Amino acid sequence: MLLEIANCNEDSLKEVYLASKIYPNQINQLKSISELKRDLEIIPEIKGLYNKVAKNEIRKELVYIEFNEFVAEDRFVTSKYLTTEIEDIFFGTDINNINEHPFKVEILNIIKSLREKKYAELFPRLDDKKANVMLEVVTNENTKDDIFSIVTLGESDLKKLGKLVQEKNFSAILNAATILLQQQRETEADFHHKYEIGTYIEKLIREKLSKELQNRVSFGDNETETTNIQGGQDIVIFLDKNPVYFIEVKSRWNSQNSVSMSKLQLQRAVEENRRYALCTVDITRYPGKNDRYKLSTDEILPLTKFVTNIGDTIKPLIEDNLEAEKHQEKSIHLIEYRGIIPQDIIQRGNDFKSFIEILFTIITEKT
Numbered sequence: 001m002l003l004e005i006a007n008c009n010e011d012s013l014k015e016v017y018l019a020s021k022i023y024p025n026q027i028n029q030l031k032s033i034s035e036l037k038r039d040l041e042i043i044p045e046i047k048g049l050y051n052k053v054a055k056n057e058i059r060k061e062l063v064y065i066e067f068n069e070f071v072a073e074d075r076f077v078t079s080k081y082l083t084t085e086i087e088d089i090f091f092g093t094d095i096n097n098i099n100e101h102p103f104k105v106e107i108l109n110i111i112k113s114l115r116e117k118k119y120a121e122l123f124p125r126l127d128d129k130k131a132n133v134m135l136e137v138v139t140n141e142n143t144k145d146d147i148f149s150i151v152t153l154g155e156s157d158l159k160k161l162g163k164l165v166q167e168k169n170f171s172a173i174l175n176a177a178t179i180l181l182q183q184q185r186e187t188e189a190d191f192h193h194k195y196e197i198g199t200y201i202e203k204l205i206r207e208k209l210s211k212e213l214q215n216r217v218s219f220g221d222n223e224t225e226t227t228n229i230q231g232g233q234d235i236v237i238f239l240d241k242n243p244v245y246f247i248e249v250k251s252r253w254n255s256q257n258s259v260s261m262s263k264l265q266l267q268r269a270v271e272e273n274r275r276y277a278l279c280t281v282d283i284t285r286y287p288g289k290n291d292r293y294k295l296s297t298d299e300i301l302p303l304t305k306f307v308t309n310i311g312d313t314i315k316p317l318i319e320d321n322l323e324a325e326k327h328q329e330k331s332i333h334l335i336e337y338r339g340i341i342p343q344d345i346i347q348r349g350n351d352f353k354s355f356i357e358i359l360f361t362i363i364t365e366k367t
Contacts, residue, residue: 278346
């Protein structure tokens with residue numbers, strides 16, 4: 001609509017149009033044409049950078065490109081004009097002391113773009129000084145060890161890293177890699193916890209059993225057909241090669257979340273309620289300074305709780321689905337779900353010593 005009005009600028013109305021505030025600037029304020037300048041295809045990122053560095057909203061002075069023809073030809077702004085202003089501000093502070101420069105982040109981001117001819121031409125002074133600036137970054141006490149780690153990579157890895165850094169979404173890639181690495185470390189630590197707990201349970205149980213029973217009791221990780229019998233459980237205790245108890249081991253790494261159980265684990269907890277326990281290792285409660293991904297048995301045990309008979313709580317949630325799955329062709333049923341176990345329930349669980357007594361009683365009752 002405003003463009004249509006502006007195009008009605010007849011000779012008889014020129015004086016009126018010159019004084020009228022009918023021309024929008026780029027933040028949608030109406031101005032007279034004498035207050036505005038042409039936008040000669042300024043790069044949007046340059047506008048944003050100028051606003052931040054100069055603390056001046058350049059879009060107040062710029063008319064929308066569609067209105068350029070109404071502004072005098074000698075009133076215009078280009079990307080080069082803005083970058084010259086930006087460089088003047090940058091070099092107003094000692095550029096060689098980059099680590100203390102108020103616009104360090106902005107300068108380094110520009111330097112990363114200087115490999116493109118367009119940006120090298122827009123920031124010639126920075127392009128000329130980039131080697132000195134980067135040398136100052138490399139020798140910074142806070143980052144030099146990290147940089148040394150990078151430059152000592154093998155040639156192949158260094159090239160891969162160099163290509164990744166050039167990706168526009170490098171930060172997202174780095175974050176994803178960090179998350180993946182953390183997940184891998186947690187998975188490896190989970191296996192460690194399961195092994196330590198399983199080994200310790202076996203040791204304590206065997207110490208309490210008679211010699212005759214010791215020969216009849218075995219643990220899941222020693223059974224060749226454990227996978228099918230376990231149904232997803234981490235530790236299975238056998239008596240005369242028949243399963244008598246199931247233990248699911250979970251590690252908690254984040255205080256914002258509790259542990260969860262898969263559909264199969266929830267079902268097994270209900271089906272084997274009296275001989276099933278959820279064991280949790282709450283790493284968030286570890287008070288020590290050692291690597292939390294490599295805790296010893298003595299460090300793991302105080303963090304461990306066993307929730308027995310948890311199937312009583314789970315059953316009301318899934319019993320209808322268990323019944324529906326028996327008639328899958330006729331009944332609507334859920335094929336995948338998870339259960340979140342609140343920390344209140346977990347913290348009311350048994351400690352290691354109490355659980356061993358419960359487990360010993362169950363085993364001996366079966367004999």
